[in-house]
Amino acid sequence: MTVAQIRRASDVRVIGLISLAHGSSHFFHLVLPPMFPWLKNEFALSYAELGLLMSIFFVVSCIVQAASGFLVDRIGARPVLFAGVALLSLAGLTYSQSTGYSMLILGAVIAGLGNGVFHPVDYTLINHKISPPNLPYAYSMHGVTGYLGWAAAPAFMVGIAQLSDWRMAFLSAAALEALILLILWLNKSQLIDDVKERHAQSHADEQAINPGGAPASAFAFLKLPAVWLCWIFFFFSMASTSSLQSFAPSGLFKVYQIPIDVGSYFITLLALGSAGGVLFGGYLAAKLKAPERIVSSCLSVTVVMCLLLATGMVSAEIIPFIFFALGFGYGVVAPSRDLLVKLATPKGVSGRVYGIVYSGIDLGAAVGPFIFGFFMDAGLPKALFIGIAIFQIMIIPTVFKVSSNTVSKAV
Structure with missing residues (x-):
């Protein structure tokens, strides 16, 4: 084998391992919501209480995401990755024994705690272990496996709960995560990152940006309006997505009398549509080079679909196609969304910007289900779909404002 072939083979192995870990983190985003009907009956919980569980999960993840980046820089990505996967397995075990x-x-x-480590770990390993020609493929696979993790969870959890019970479903999720940890451990040599080398490269980049001068404030980038516009984009985007994932099965049952277990499979269709959409969205973003038009066009279509669901007049046979199309629209938006973040990121502060912007995802995922849980308790399931549409409408102005801001200057 040539050096290039050896390097490519190594890249494929690393991408596969990182993508497997990333998919497992997204899988655990959705092990809890499909079990809401079972947990509601078992413990006499309200929808607000169930939504609060997701809020707690994402608030903790938001805090850990910012902190774990410093830990990754200090001790390396691999031990933090192992700890994150182990914590997810422990969480599944805890749920099962509740x-x-x-x-x-x-x-x-x-x-x-486990979920919060994955973005700092994954992007550190990708940026320092994958050769530059293969980076686009790494980012693509990383994103797609996240959606596939979302797609797998509802079918996995509901299927096992129907065959056995909800405790066995959570226990099986814990066992699956333990198996993934074993696979990562057996391939640990592929996941070593040189912390000293990264620190040296970071210092060299800083000197190249500001040679011989005093270093800029570590928080100067927070003054850029585009950073906060991107944060708002991520916040409302994930608030709408997580609310749909959490309560769509219950909402469809109340509005359309669709059985909850069937509605849970619609969440799988949503995620599969997203996986296909992100692949097409990458091609579209590269060809059109107009992220604001792509995002606004796709969101306009998904808004109309959500409002249609809220009417209660959609044929039940069409609803699965609507959920797949909704997911496809969300997926198409993702590459253009990431391009907007890149355009809004000054040189030399990408890590800090991504940390702030991605915290919007976790906080949005925490707030959305908590809010809509009250609507569900109040017997207003149609408000779920209307509220999700409103959240998406609020995103559209931000993409044009980000594009119109001059953000390319260094901090």
């Missing part, structure tokens, strides 16, 4: 709401809260906290 005897009340307090143990479910504990499981959500543990799951949030």
